[in-house]
Amino acid sequence: MLFFGLQMFLKEYLSKPVTMADVDEAEGIVTAHGLPFNRAGWTHIVAKHGGFLPLLIEALPEGTLVRRGVPVAQVVNTDPECYWLTSYIETALLRAIWYPSTVASNSRKVKQIIQPILEKTCEDPAAALPFRLHDFGARGTTSFEQAGIGGAAHLVNFMGTDTVSAVLFARRYYGADMAGFSIPASEHSTMTSWGQEREAEAYGNMIDRFGSKGLYAVVSDSYDINNAVTEIWGKQLKDRVQAAGGTLVVRPDSGDPVETPVQVVRQLAYAFGTHLNAKGYKVLDNSVRVIQGDGISPADIGLILGRLEAFGFSAENIAFGMGAGLLQKVNRDTYSFAMKANARQDTGGAAPGTTSTSARRR
Numbered sequence: 001m002l003f004f005g006l007q008m009f010l011k012e013y014l015s016k017p018v019t020m021a022d023v024d025e026a027e028g029i030v031t032a033h034g035l036p037f038n039r040a041g042w043t044h045i046v047a048k049h050g051g052f053l054p055l056l057i058e059a060l061p062e063g064t065l066v067r068r069g070v071p072v073a074q075v076v077n078t079d080p081e082c083y084w085l086t087s088y089i090e091t092a093l094l095r096a097i098w099y100p101s102t103v104a105s106n107s108r109k110v111k112q113i114i115q116p117i118l119e120k121t122c123e124d125p126a127a128a129l130p131f132r133l134h135d136f137g138a139r140g141t142t143s144f145e146q147a148g149i150g151g152a153a154h155l156v157n158f159m160g161t162d163t164v165s166a167v168l169f170a171r172r173y174y175g176a177d178m179a180g181f182s183i184p185a186s187e188h189s190t191m192t193s194w195g196q197e198r199e200a201e202a203y204g205n206m207i208d209r210f211g212s213k214g215l216y217a218v219v220s221d222s223y224d225i226n227n228a229v230t231e232i233w234g235k236q237l238k239d240r241v242q243a244a245g246g247t248l249v250v251r252p253d254s255g256d257p258v259e260t261p262v263q264v265v266r267q268l269a270y271a272f273g274t275h276l277n278a279k280g281y282k283v284l285d286n287s288v289r290v291i292q293g294d295g296i297s298p299a300d301i302g303l304i305l306g307r308l309e310a311f312g313f314s315a316e317n318i319a320f321g322m323g324a325g326l327l328q329k330v331n332r333d334t335y336s337f338a339m340k341a342n343a344r345q346d347t348g349g350a351a352p353g354t355t356s357t358s359a360r361r362r
Contacts, residue, residue, distance in 0.1 A: 001335045002108050003064045003072040004153050005100025008173040010057070013092070017051025018042065044081055054079035055089065063156065068336055073097060090339045098337035099146070102330045103153035107133065110298050110322075111157045114315065117305045121281040121314040128316045133301075133326075134160035135180070136293050140324030150327035155179045160319070163327075183249070184210045185217035192222050199223060200232045204240065211244030217291060219251045229264055233288075234271025242272070242287045249319070253294045258303045261292035265308060265317050274313075281314035293321025 023042045030037040045051060059073035066072060075093060077086050114132045118125035135154045138147040144165055151166020152174070161167065161180035170179035186206055194202035203218055210216035220228040229250060233241065241248050250268065252260045265284070272285040284290075292304065305315050332338075 001066055001068060001072075001101060002104040002156065003060055003066060003097070003101050004062050004104040004156055005149060006057075006059055006073060006097055007062060008100070008149060008152070008169060009093070009096030011173050014053060014055075014057075018046055018053070019051055020046055022051075038084065041082060041084060045085075048081075049079070053085060053089070054082050055085060057093070072101070074342065086341075094332075094337060094339045098332045098335070099330070100149050100153040101337075102332075102334045103150040103327060104156045105335060106298075106330065107154045107157040107326065110301060110320075113298055113302045114305065114320075117309060117315045121277075121279055121309060122316040123277045123279060130159040131181075132160075132315075132319050133158045134182075134291065134293065134319060134321040135163045135166060135326060136321040136323040137325075137327030138163040138165065140328045142328075147327065152179070154326060162321075183215040183217055184213070185249075185251070186219050188219055188222055188253070191219060196223050199228070200236050203228075203232055203237055207237065207240050207244050207248070211241065211246045211248070213246055215247045215249055215289075217249040217251050219253050221252050221254045225252045225255065225260065225264065226267070229267045230271065234267065238271060242285070244287075247287060247289055249289045249291050251291050251293065255294075257292065257295040257297075257300050258307070261290055261304055261318060262307045262311070264290050265313055266311065269313070277314055279314070281309075282312050282317075283314050284317050289317060289319070291319045291321055293323070296320050296322050297325055 020043070023039065023046065026042070027037045027039055045053065054077065056076040056078050057073060058076070060066065064072070073093070075086050075089060077083055079085075110133050111129070115125070115129055118129055118132070122128050133154075135151050135158075137150065141147040141150060147163050148165035148169035151161055151163035152169040154163075155161060155166055155170055155176075159180050160182070162182050163180075167176075167178060167180045170176040186202075191199070191202045194205075199222070203220070206216060206218050220233070233248070233250060250264055252264050254260070268284055268288045268290065269282065272288050274282040274284055277283050301320055304318065308315065308318065
């Protein structure tokens, strides 16, 4: 498990003091909710500590890799009058850790799938690896904040993202000037608005606007991905793609998530040609590449790369995009996160620590 994300919570929430207005609001909500409210305790925190919580939070350095069951953080009360406070912070602190750590860990697992195949088949795997997995997940999350937190966690491992809040959070909370990058890309509405009879014109417009500026992606399955690749890109627009000087990234966005991208790579190889790299694997003409971002799972990525290798292709020919599978299809039990009491101190002195037998994290 890759530990990440605590700093965002500390800076955004615990660095701001609680005020008496906050206490008044909380009392009204909690009592109406049917629960007792510790007004005296919260008033004490405002009066004695200026509204800052008297807690000591200790944690491993973010980015640390640990096994399940290894505590990554602990919280200790520093004011005997606020013995109750560590339990109050449990939900917020646990949530602040488990979600970004889980996304960062899953993203790292994908990196571990891609890296060995890149090292085997690509001349410069270190340069290619940071852009092999792109974050498409912002619209699949529940909120702007979740997209920012989860998206920043992904950027621990990769540098490709369409989640703008991720680069904002990485800058705001970690001082990263620009942690992630993207490229101009079309979507289905901008392609289908031209009409099927003008599909080639729609693609040609992308060449005219972005073809000389580096990488640009064009979703190509609005009508028939095979026709788009073999006839339109591979014949009608081939010379324009190559003459533009940039790199077209063809995006198949439907069909079998494993078979379709492999087929597209082979079709582009037939139309545009390939060369053998120093490791003996085929690399598409520099004017074309592929990205698969529809329904992708880590297992699918491994299958796609394995099949491409079997056909003699380098892994550098393709990149991947993940959406909800990256930022949303996770939960607290993915890596067995929990927060447990480990020790207490009585008025008369310290009592022996009682460590939970649970395998979950503190």
